[in-house]
Amino acid sequence: MELDIKRVSKSPVHTAEHLLNATMTKMFACPRSRNAHVERKKCKCDYSLAECPTPEQVTEIEVKINEVIKEAIPVTVEFMPKAEASSVVDLSKLPEDASDTLRIVRIGSYDACACIGAHVGNTSEIGEFKILSHDFKDGVWRVRWKVINFLLALIMITSCAPRSERVIATPPQERHMTGAYTDQREPSEEEVALLRNVTDGQEMAITPLSVSTQVVAGLNYKFWCRYQDGSDYGHCWVVIYRDLQGNFSLTSITKEE
Numbered sequence: 001m002e003l004d005i006k007r008v009s010k011s012p013v014h015t016a017e018h019l020l021n022a023t024m025t026k027m028f029a030c031p032r033s034r035n036a037h038v039e040r041k042k043c044k045c046d047y048s049l050a051e052c053p054t055p056e057q058v059t060e061i062e063v064k065i066n067e068v069i070k071e072a073i074p075v076t077v078e079f080m081p082k083a084e085a086s087s088v089v090d091l092s093k094l095p096e097d098a099s100d101t102l103r104i105v106r107i108g109s110y111d112a113c114a115c116i117g118a119h120v121g122n123t124s125e126i127g128e129f130k131i132l133s134h135d136f137k138d139g140v141w142r143v144r145w146k147v148i149n150f151l152l153a154l155i156m157i158t159s160c161a162p163r164s165e166r167v168i169a170t171p172p173q174e175r176h177m178t179g180a181y182t183d184q185r186e187p188s189e190e191e192v193a194l195l196r197n198v199t200d201g202q203e204m205a206i207t208p209l210s211v212s213t214q215v216v217a218g219l220n221y222k223f224w225c226r227y228q229d230g231s232d233y234g235h236c237w238v239v240i241y242r243d244l245q246g247n248f249s250l251t252s253i254t255k256e257e
Contacts, residue, residue, distance in 0.1 A: 011117075011118040011119050011120050011125075012120055012125060012126045012127055012147050013038050013039070013040060013043055013126075013146075013147050014038060014117045014118060014119055015075055015107070015119045015120045015123065015125075015126055016043075016065070016069075016126050016129050016145075016147050017033075017036060017038050017043065017045065018105065018107060018111050018113055018115070018119075019065045019068055019069070019107065019110070019111065019123070019126075019129070020033075020045060020061070020065060020129070020143075020145070021033055021045070021111070021113070022107070022110055022111035023061055023064050023065055023068075024047050024061070027057070027060070027061065027064075028047070028049055028053070030047050030048055030049055031047075031048060031090070031092070032090060032093070032113070033045035033046055033047055034046060034048070034093070041146065042132065042144060042145075042146050043144070043145050043146060044142060044143065044144045044145070045142070045143055045145075046140050046141070046142050047140070047141045047142075047143070048139055048140060048141075049136070049139065049140075049141045050139070051136070052134075052135075052136030052141060053134075053136075053141060058131060058134060058143075061131065061143075062129060062130065062131045065129040066128060066129050068107075068110055068123055069123045069124060069126050069127075069128070069129060070123075070124065071108075071123060071124075072122045072123055072124035073107055073108035073110060073122060073123045074107075074108060074121070074122045074228065074233065075105065075106070075107050075119045075120055075121060075122055075123065076105075076106050076205065076207075076228055076233075077103060077104065077105055077106075077119075077207045077226065078103075078104050078106070078205060078207060079101050079102065079103055079104070079192050079196065079207065079208075080101070080102060080104055081100060081101060081102075082094075082098070082099075082100050082101070082102055085102045085104060085114060088104065088112055089102075089104060089112050089113055089114050090113075091114060094114060098114075099189055100189065101189045101192055101193065102114045103115060103116055105117075105119055107123060121233075126147055127147045127148055128147065128148045129145065129147060130145060130146055130147070130148050131143060131144070131145045132144045132145055132146060181212045181213065181214045181220075181222060182212045182213050182214070183212060184210040184211065184212045184224055185210060185211065185212070186210060186211075187208045187210065187211040187223065191208070191211055191221065191223075192208055194221070194240065194248065195208045195221075195223055195225075195238065195240065197248075198240050198248050198249070198250050199238065199250065199253075202253070203229060204227045204228060204229035204230075204232075205227065205228045205229075206225045206226075206227050206236070206238060206253075207225055207226045207227070208223045208224075208225050208238075209223075209224050209225060209226060209235075210223070210224045211223045211224070216241075217243075217244060218241060218242050218243040218244050219241070219242045220239060220240070220241055220242075220251070221239065221240040221241075221242070222237060222238075222239050223237070223238040223239075223240070224237060225237070225238050227255070234255060234256060235255075235256045236253055236254055236255045236256055237252070237253070237254045237256065238250070238252070238253050239251040239252045239253075239254075
């Protein structure tokens with residue numbers, strides 16, 4: 001199983017940025033950061049505020065984020081139409097050419113945001129959030145921060161790769177990719193919508209990561225997915241069949257051990 005280390009290496013700080021944004025909006029009723037620079041060693045975010053946070057408030061921000069980190073809240077992904085997402089997340093930063101189907105990253109009930117970036121599987125994998133410095137000028141509060149114990153967080157992620165969507169570059173090939181199936185690839189918007197429609201009503205949440213197809217008397221779609229069923233989460237294969245008349249049916253859902 002291969003790991004996209006460059007992508008994974010930013011996942012703890014990227015999820016930490018979501019926690020910082022959520023904490024700021026909760027404490028100060030301000031918008032999410034409009035100018036952020038997120039890197040492994042040090043990050044900065046700008047927030048529009050009426051006045052500079054007090055030293056006590058700065059400490060409270062750091063404490064609150066670390067409390068959420070310690071709660072090991074699952075970080076999950078779902079896809080939804082833009083019109084539906086507008087009632088769930090702030091879309092003011094969304095590019096004009098964004099697709100009609102959005103990828104929504106949720107951190108339990110603490111935060112939800114449209115995002116295409118890499119994230120950890122749960123908040124405990126972040127490490128520790130630390131504010132380094134901050135300043136206030138012309139209505140903008142700039143905070144510089146980092147995640148410490150980062151190497152420990154990265155080890156935690158890579159050691160449980162089957163449990164995290166973000167650290168899997170490709171699904172297991174030798175066991176499953178047989179016969180006339182094509183190689184796994186990123187699903188199109190239409191294929192994501194197909195999976196959502198066919199699996200609607202399933203008790204567990206299913207997020208497609210990649211797909212391959214097989215021409216039979218019709219067409220088979222084999223999706224490699226992340227699932228969450230209550231406290232149980234991991235990866236699974238979902239096979240959907242399209243007959244010659246264009247009708248779709250769910251063939252199987254197989255959890256990966």
